[in-house]
Amino acid sequence: MRQSLARAIGGVAMVGLLVGAAACASDDEGGSGSTDAAACGSKIAFFGALTGGNAQLGINIRDGAKLAVDQYNKANADCKVELVEKDSAGDPAQASGLATSIVQDAKVLGVVGPAFSGESKVANPILSKEGVVIITPSATNPALAAQGDKTFHRALGNDASQGPGLALYMKDVMKVQKAFVVDDASEYGKGLADQVKQTLGSVVTSSAVVKEQQTDFGALVTQINSSGADSIFWGGYYREAAPFLKQYRDAGGKAKFVAGDGVKDQAFVDGAGAANAEGAILTCPCVPPEKAGGTFAADYKAATGREAGTYSAEAFDAANILLQGIKAGNSTREKLETFVDGYTGQGVTTSFKFQENGEIDPSAVAIWAYKVQGGKIVADQEAPKS
Template sequence: MKQALARAIGGVAMIGLLAVSAACADDSSGSGDTATGSTCDLKIAFFGALTGGNAQLGINIRDGAKLAVDQYNTKNADCKVGLVEKDSAGDPAQASGLATSLVADTKLLGVVGPAFSGESKVANPILSKEGVVIITPSATNPALATQGDKTFHRGLGNDASQGPGAANYIKTVLKAQKVFVVDDASEYGKGLADQVKQVLGATVVDSAVVKEQQVDFGAVIDQVKGSAADAIFWGGYYREASPFLKQYRDAGGKAKFIAGDGVKDQAFVDGAGAANAEGAILTCPCVPPEKAGGTFAADYKAATGREAGTYSAEAFDAANIMLEGIKAGNTTRDKLETFVDSYQGQGVTTKFKFQENGEIDPASVAVWAYKVEGGKVVAEQETPK
């Protein structure tokens, strides 16, 4: 990842680097905390699902952040940074307790995550109140930037970008005439579906709400078939999308299937069945992992034995921004927050510059359409602007 430490701080950054080295030498025991000037054994955290029905998205993010930390520690073996893992299972009800445990650790400076919008809504105020830096590589609900959480940053476009991108693809590429919209009532799913509805307008012929962890979709399928829709947009996650699409295809449903980033994972294809998922379109404000800069794709595969997945590269960038700040001597929560607020640099996914509300510069946002072909999710094109 090509990032310039001296982008705006010049000699000050060099002084900071010397200070870090000196502090590491003075604190070989790692027993102090950030309030007293100790700068070794600091930590950042991953916050997201590692278990549960949507775990693969969280695992992708965790592994991207872990790659960044492992590479950093290889280069800085005398003053390492730890990675704390907090498994939310994608459940907002667990977010408060996890966030509270993180802020209690004075060595903990920042969080890569939370991964999902629902858990972010709960956790972000707790993290922000105590000055913990937040860079989410995946939570896309626009409302997260309006909660007043001063340490919040989003490392990609939000659903106000993705929703119109998906809707424009449905109109101009698929040329759908009748669209049925489904959402799961989650902060993410409903928010994305509402954005799509707003752009499609009268093209939306009907809509339905499903429940998280629902397994029987017969009533919704009857509603979809009765609407004569030629396209379905799904606002939600792959845990429910997979059985829905399988049941819909088994019932003879032929409408094209479009969904957002919460469905963009191989687990969706495997759950629905490759034949049922064939041709499905999945949008995401994320860069195709194979198009990430530098040696990221090869490094990720070497470290994990797998191809990089959805949000792996975005998490790698989020972690590296924090690590760069720590390396430059920003070894308290306040200092790291100031560093991230003013950060400008090129990551493997995009060029980073955060606005006052924590959103990434709109010029850095791209929404991609991915397509299921031959049982695999492959990048197709950027969605029409």
């Protein structure tokens, strides 16, 4: 467990992310400011999928973290921080080896990630045992905060917030009467589906489980069409959701399609086909990138040539918290952990103050519903809270 004293020390007079970024910019003229020389050459790692069927979610995160590091290094040219990339392909089986490689590099003080809940469950105990600071911008399974990993932090709401908010949107906004719930048995997919089921209650009339990397959904399509469901909730990732929805629509299926953040990527729309995905509702405990604070959206597009994607802004915030800690002279894992535990500040997505279990304050959590319109994912509204 974290110690209250450490939080108190780390939390005194911490400057918000946006203010901190401005301070870094001013340092560009006068060197690296007060940064401890021992912190120069420190590293932070990105941990997530850069290849594989769900790679785009990881790429969004990597690019958000990279933007933060690039901006930091421009402002602190004589005392830079390196971003190390660890490609998990979204596969929990690779998580142990990647986590071990991170902890063996003493220069790596913190991690932006792991990106997915399954890989986080495996990697977090390894990272935490060796004091590597974890700030995930995307792994939303609530159980991750209960594993006892003392360096764990989550930069957004979890599925205990997303699931009920999503279900209330289905009931109150979509007026769903009969829901068919599907999950992929992953840590993330099943966890989110269970939260949705609990809130929907008797509205859920049928359910089914699919396999990760499944491509043929003929039997499931038949089952759903026979159920009379007016809506489908998908607990899983876009890799399976896209071919499923295409096959379902091709077979004449008319039920509304709803999914969580693991499906919220343009790759889902492109894979399912714009016409098939039209009207789909996708929720996320993440801010619409265009609503992020400061100049984030414009900076991201200038750096990558693309609009910011799901979790790009959250990754930017997570990286900046770590960078502000390094800037303050926290040149060891232990010192950086104390800093992050007590951090209080405003990011481009929300305000940050971590609780004892590493979650952000509940008042800072917002669940957004997005809709596929004209082949694009656009923000619809915040999901109901109660």
